[in-house]
Amino acid sequence: MRRIGTRLLGLALCVGLAWPAAAATSPPTWTGSWATALVSTDAANLPAPQGEVTIRQVVRLGAGGSRLRLRLANTFGTAPLRIDGARVALAGAPGGSTIVADTDRAVSFDGQAGVTIPPGATWLSDPVNLPVEGLARLAVSLRLPEVPRQASVHRSARTTAFIVAGDQLAAPELTDAATFTQWAQLAGVDVERPAGKGMAVVTLGDSITDGSGAGVDVYERWPDVLAARLQADPRTKGVSVLNVGIGGNKLLKDGSGQAALARLDRDVLAQPGVKAMIVLIGVNDIGGLSREGEVTPEKRTQVVTGLIAAYRQIVTRAHERGIRVVGATILPCGGTKVYRSDADADADRQAVNAWIRDSGVFDAVVDFDKVTRDPAHPERLLPAYDSGDQLHPSPAGYKAMGEAVPIKALD
Structure with a gap:
């Protein structure tokens, strides 16, 4: 047994030493830019x-x-x-x-x-x-x-x-x-990069990822801020951020575009070179319940449990492709007139956020709720981070979000 083990160890060392040479001769690869x-x-x-x-x-x-x-x-x-x-x-x-x-x-x-x-x-x-x-x-x-x-x-x-x-x-x-x-x-648009020198991070979300409240031709969305941070560091210049947010999008139901769970394969998993994704979606599922008739305790429970189950699906399907998943907590929206924003809606949001933080299902968590909330009124956005509708961040809010994503969580 010792003799066989010694031979296997020697073989492993030989194979291991061969990897750098193999990588050096690998052809370039395509990565989403x-x-x-x-x-x-x-x-x-x-x-x-x-x-x-x-x-x-x-x-x-x-x-x-x-x-x-x-x-x-x-x-x-x-x-x-x-x-x-x-x-x-x-x-x-x-x-x-x-x-x-x-x-x-x-x-x-x-x-x-x-x-x-x-x-x-x-x-x-x-x-x-x-x-x-x-x-x-x-x-x-x-x-x-x-x-x-x-x-x-x-x-x-x-x-x-x-x-x-x-x-x-x-x-x-x-x-x-x-x-x-x-x-x-x-x-x-994809770019050709040396083998092992490129990767994509996909941001899956709704209008907050799509940048409602940001300016035109100035690149103020939070994924834009994250992209600029990555390109400013020589160690991460090979990393792209692919923004697949859709305004009004939900995780569980079609509406403004297909539900995020339905478009996951096309918009995220099929992207060339994707190695990580950030998931920020669910506020429209929670708030939009008031547009579907009477809001009952049963319906509220269905939305909360449905979101949690859908997050699990995303993580499972991404992990099968070797993709790391970062969960993002849902931002506060107290006071908005877009849809329900009462104490019950905030309780549902907090229940989902507690699961995102504490479940251990995600590979990492970025706490956008903590970053953007008003400490004096945690159910609301900080006034400086509010675009004016109590739902979408201002450019300053997007900047704070983009700067809050820990780069090490993506690798």
Whole structure:
């Protein structure tokens, strides 16, 4: 037995010593650098002219990379989505449609200039030889023969997009363009990084993660703050934050978009390079109960126990993929007129938060409730952190949240 054990130990040492050399020769890998969560909308909700259009959208990347690729989506389309051309470039000044001309690159799809995406599908572009730095602002221009009747969009981009008639893919600036603050048919941007040198953190949530109350083209959402912190540290420059919050979203029921539990696989688990996620969702399930008729003790119990069970599902499914899960406590919303915010609603919130803190189910916890509450009135947001509706944080509140996430909890 000793002889066999000695041989096994020697073999293990040999294998172990071989790992660094193997890692050094591993090919680069793709990691999500930017992503959003999409919902369905009618074309009438976009300021689109008739016929052929060019749409230019700006996204702020997370980690940089040597090459990039687009993830275009026809997630909620009921017909094939035809895209006749696409280009990418570094964006000019925030809020404008200008691009940095010498960074302009054509995007191809299996070697072709355009692509037709089946209903419900996502399509990866070919790699684009455009090196990008962390937090780079990328302009993505798409040419479509017409805006799809059933579009897949992110309604609250907090970033200005532009739409103009005709083929203006390569135009250095889109003059006379209509503007809107949505992302359309664009699900993500991935970057190529050395093997083992990149990872993504996905933030799953509702309007508080989506940034209601934050400014446009200024990147004030709490995931934006976290992303800037990661890029400021050389040790974490390979880490991206992918924000898949949806305003009005619930964990248990569809409403503003699919329920978070229903979209978990598409919006979180399928992201390339995802190694951790932060879950901040549940306030709309609790508060929104008052919009569904009489609030009874039985209904309240169902919501609290349902949220806890759904959190367990998220953690179990994420752990099966090797993804670390950080639970975030639900922020106070006492006084809001958006939906119920009475003592019973706060008791339900506190019950859920106590479980998040104490259950041990999550790999780590960030206590956003503690960070944002008013010590004198813990059922309410601190006035300096209130956007004005007693529900959504102000930019100062988002900054405090983004700074409160412990970086070590993500690894």
